[in-house]
Amino acid sequence: MNLRRDVFQAIADPTRRAILLLVASQSMTAGAIAANFDTARPTVSKHLQILTACELLKHEQNGREIYYHINAKKMKEVADFIEPFRKMWDDRFNKLETIMKKYKSK
């Protein structure tokens, strides 16, 4: 899975950006988050799933409720505009390394 791409897909959606802003101030349950939007509850759940899969949100079971909160570390990575540039070079260098390892074993 290309995590970088997924993170960008996550923040490119306006509803998901709004969810991140909401949860940034305090941990919230899915119900409380959904109450802030006109969209159907399953749609909000889908957005929460995507944000969780990209590690932008984390969830915690608290009794019967699941609370969502921001994963600050991942958010910082996205906010850091240099990260995609670093990732681009990292991918390139990984490729170089793989190619040269095969070259060596020839």
Added chain:
Amino acid sequence: MEQKTKINAEDGKQEMVITREFDLPLELLFKAYIEPEIVAQWMGTKVLKLESKKHGGYQFETTDPKGNKYGFNGVIHEFSPNRKITRTFEMENTPFGVQLEIYEFEKLTDDSSRLKMHVVYESVAQRDQVLKLPFAQGINMAHNRLEDMVSKLK
């Protein structure tokens, strides 16, 4: 986990340093920069010319999925095998100007090596623009994908 590739770009400076440690002997790492067919593989580009020597030049051409062609070129100022390459780099038909690149190759152990890539731009603004390119592309790609998805739903 420690990152293998590191970028150091201080605010307000027109340069940056990219460092990376490789699980490769120094000679193999260096080879990846001078053998045209190997450069073509890891850079994902067509190598039209690559003269690895002082006063030599190079010319690459990359084609995106839509068939648009992008040209890159530069000249080599210093070429010292397994140690150092100093060259210029230009993305043709872009406002990014010409950058100076100083590559230093260093042996760590028999099976590992380090590359330090020091890049100097014409201005702070140009450096920052280049740094932001993949960020902007990431956002654009995401938008395009969303558009594709939405248009398929119709």
